[in-house]
Amino acid sequence: MFLPTTKEDLKKRGWDSCDVVIITPDAYVDHPSFAMAILGRFLERNGLKAGIISQPKWKEPENFLKLGIPNIAFAVSGGQMDSMVLNYTATKLPRKEDFFCEDKNPYFSKPGENKYRIRPDRCISVYCSQIRSVCKEKPIIIGGIEASLRRIAHYDYWSDKIKKSVLVDSKAQILLYGMGEYSLLRTLDALKRGISPENLQIENSVILKKENEIKDLLSNNDYVNLPSFEEIVNNKDSFSKAHTLFEENCDEKIVLQKQDTRYIVQYPAHIISQSELDAIYDIDFERKIHPSFKNVPAFDMIKNSVTSHRGCFGDCSFCALSMHQGKRVVSRSKTSVVNEIKKIASKKGFSGTITDIGGPSANMYATSCRIFGCSENNCLKDGKGCKNLISGTDAYLELLRSAGQIQGVKNIQINSGVRFDPCILDDKFLREILKNYISGQMKVAPESGSDFVLECMNKPKSEIFLEFIKRFERIKKEEKLKKYIIPYIIAGHPGEGDNEAKETENLLSKNHLSGRQFQIFTPTPMTRSTAMYYLGYDPYTKKKLAVEKDRKTLMRRKESMQY
Template identity: 60%
Template structure:
């Protein structure tokens, strides 16, 4: 049975009033790869009555009351990704497809039918919350998900080309949850249920707006960011705020002033393996709600399994570490295999598990021998930190065990794979090539210019060369016919014509064909976005000019693709 999405479904399940209504611009897919499903099922398991308000008509405030007024709170998300990234290409052209909508159609009406506007509004979180406030002012609103998480402090917004305030103010929401939100959401809901006002809630991974900063400045190790006005008026103050935010890594209370108000953020709380196992052991239908026909995003992950969260790669352009964190939290072997057994017993299972992974597949089980560093520079320019304990052997053992499960004929790895030797040794390469990929191994050098790679915080071409020699040697020895398919980013800050030529020569030198490439899109709060806005690296001060003519960037992309 699905979580209710209408009054009719509420009645069928004997629910008069929902405790929490989760509002999302994505089609409701009851699968553990979709946030609305995980959060809804998690709250349901704790005894709460949860409704899913999927894709409300955001131009009509009353549509947000389709499930009635919740007893405790609305929980609003911008969806599986930032709405601006989903709605627009790197050239700021509206996309014609939204993979989280039925049949990929991003509009409420079908082609040739009446009024046409997007299902997912730009800056979804702010739009949804403001409409909810119009229709129902007195019920608290909790915001979360990646859009809220990455826009939680003053940030540069590529699409408007300006510094924007925290989304908490723009949305007029009561409380924000950043990062992975199951346990923070539960604790927040419990606080609200017990009558604690949002401004008094002190839950890990949450942030609020205060009229007064109170005694926060006196909290031990509290981090005070430059104010919004300072950040808006001065690029150097923006850089300072970014450095302080990054260095803090959500370990201490964070404060930023806005006019007479203050953004106050609590430190993060990392889930344990036991808690992660509990979350993924929840009951899911593992399919879209029956009111939908086909959801393209579901097709990709129908039989995929999440093995862990977090990524210590810390690529400058990637938002994963700012959302999921840099520490790896892995599920237990038993938990992963239990889920695969459940999938293999499903009526329509065709024998293939399409992925067992996370942000980076072969970071499963990785840990720090010293207990955890502040910097999380685990890969150390490709050589690897002496304290890094890779979990590669355990990960491959789980894949091998999964292949023995009844009805499972094939296991694929579709998550990213890091090729540094410290987490991908020769035996791992041989095992992956022989069993878990089909003909092509997708790798992400991102660039062939050492200057750009350093700015990306990616390993140098020398590290790739070492991997390539190992790869070709193993391929020759085993007789496998696998080839490498590179993934590239063009237009990253610091890249000019010289660096494009270096990347072209890189592709030619290693005989890399079938390259996939995208134009760099500055997303909120990443180091690369700060470089794009500032014109220099906020960490080193190195000048980083960026090509901002999107037509020229498209030519660069086409040039590289033609060279591969």
């Protein structure tokens, strides 16, 4: 049974109302890769009545009350991706497709009606405003990647302005950053017990307090006070300072930042344990599209895929993942992953192929640290690896082999990204995945062929990638395999001028590499690369950088690299 989406569904369950109503611009798919499903099912498992409003017609506020007024709160998400990233290309042109909508159609439209986007720009703020117009008495909790990456004052590429925290702009009461299952559960429990939003002290949460309400925090030295919104707007060096202070904190201490007359207060992150992660993914899902939708292309991509871990210690400058999932990898137990695959294999119509067992980087599964983490957070160290990094490649291979032995499973594929750094991709591991788990193309992400740009990206030097190509070709020849490398490349990253772009073009050409995985750099909120783009220099080294903003030049670079 799906989670309720209408009042008729509530009646079928014998409910008068929901405890929490989850609102999302994505089509409802009951699958653990979709946030609305995993949050709703997790709350349901823990005794709360959760309903889902998927793709409300946001120009009509009453649509946000399809399930009535919730007993505790509304929980609003901007969707699986930031709404501005999904609505616009890197060159700020409107996208014509949305893979999280039916048939990729991003518009509401009926004959004779003016069409408008299913996913509004700055989705969270729009949804919150419309909810407030019809319901003022219940708290609004915001979360998901759009909220997570806009939780402090940040540079917004699409408006070319510094914007306040989305908590301020949306007028919500609570922001939950990161992966929100446990923080949402604890927040709802606290609200149910009568604790007001401004008095919450929940892990992974951000709230607003007046200046006289933070005296107890200021008396404790264990906090980080960022330059205020006003300081950041008026001084780029203040923006640089705020960025480095925030990033270096790694969500370990309380963070304060003044925005007008109030402060945002961010509480430290909760590091999820393996047992807690297993408890989430051990929940049963329909693993289907809700009957109110037909074809949702994003579901086709992940229908028979399995998440094995969360987090990424790659710490690439351009990637928002470390700000959302965190830099520490937490892996599910082999038993939990195998049990999920057994459920998939038992489903009617299962083809026999598990299309992925992975996470942000597939071969980070089961990796760990001998000293349980450090302040440097540079585990890969130019591809050779920190002396304290414990590779999980043997455990990952054991997981893949066990999955392949499950009744009904004929084929296991790896379609998550694979890091080519030798410290987590040794020859033994590379040989086995090429023979058994990579279909025809191995997708890897050198990102650039310029060592200077790679340094800006916090990626290993090009020699590490060239070494990987040699290993790949040698093993391919020894095993008589027809496999190919497909490189992911970013054009226009800060630090890249015409000479650096030519270096990338030459590297690809000399090694006969081509493909369609080329993109123009998009400055997404709160990443180090976005700070470089806005500042014109690296916030850590203060080194001035070339920043190309001309759309025609960027398109030319992309095309010249691609062919």
